[in-house]
Amino acid sequence: MNKIKSLDDLRKMKQNLSSDISIREKSNNPDKIVQIRVAMATCGIAAGAREVMNTMLEKIAKDSLPVVVTQGGCMGYCYAEPTVEVKVPGKDPVVFGHVDPKVALDIIDKYILKGELIDGILPVNYQSIQEKA
Amino acid sequence: MNDLAMHILDIVQNSISAGAKRIEISVIINLLKDLLSIIITDNGKGMSPESVKKVTDPYYTSRTTRKVGLGIPLLKQTAMQTGGDVTITSELGVGTTIQADFGYSNIDRPPLGDLANAYVLLMSANPEINMILNYIFNGETYSVCTEDIKEALDGVPVNDPAVTPLLNDMIQSNILELQSLDNN
Secondary structure (H helix, E strand, O other): OOOOOOHHHHHHHHHHHHHHHHHHHHOOOOOOOEEEEEEOOHHHHHHOHHHHHHHHHHHHHHHOOOEEEEEEOOOOOHHHOOOEEEEOOOOOOEEEOOOOHHHHHHHHHHHHHHOOOOOOEEOOOOOOHHHHO | OOOHHHHHHHHHHHHHHOOOOEEEEEEEEEOOOOEEEEEEEEOOOOOOHHHHHHOOOOOOOOOOOOOOOOHHHHHHHHHHHOOOOEEEEEEOOOEEEEEEEEEOOOOOOOOOOOHHHHHHHHHHHOOOOEEEEEEEEOOEEEEEEHHHHHHHHOOOOOOOOOOHHHHHHHHHHHHHHHHHHHHO
16 A cells, blocks of 8 residues: 555545445445444543554454444543443444453454454443333 | 543543533644643633632632542642643633643653544543644644534534544554654
């Protein structure tokens, strides 16, 4: 891949990207695309959220996955940072705590792609049995 | 916080929470003055003079999920360790400017870190905000902003994971070039 230096280079490069991007563009619908939110408040950043976000972005780009990554704020789980919230379409959002780059890849490989649950899930809701029913 | 880029990631979150639509991040390095300054200006909702006084207090925060707010206190501590300081000016309804000055050659100054990556992460996670980066090294400026990147990409989303590494490379190489100009 040629190094890009200016916005003009970027303009030229974008043609070569179209195949990967179309996968995500087609599913550019919140109901179909997996949303990952990395908590990036002071606590998250200090604990390593930046590395987690970079790792996830690299993996998603490499495998052309229909996933978008955004940043979130502090949810009060400072003790468990870095935390990552994953919203798979049709499922309740799940928050994973103590995420490092290795766990970040596990979340994508196991939870998002295969639907397996992995360790480190934090309680996000306090729904009682009555409320659920 | 291991590097100054992490502080930038952190402080810009304040601007995002304040509903800013335009956030300008300037990193100014002046070797003659032995100074590294980070200036973040936003057009968010701004703060009252009372709030401005309180934000450097670690036990002050506007959020409700926890009782402490360490972003600005940590930045201030780091700046003061290097002989610098943090100054905040803000006006309700207009926006906020925060400036952190560091002694460039001070041994307690953390490295700048990956500024390009910090900018790209912020820009791609908040594509609706016009995020501007100015890197000024000894008077030579490199600037980039969300609006220009969006125009160059012509419809391709700026937050696409295939695009972000390219942006990273582009900004990084320009920053390195400015730094190398000085050595010649």
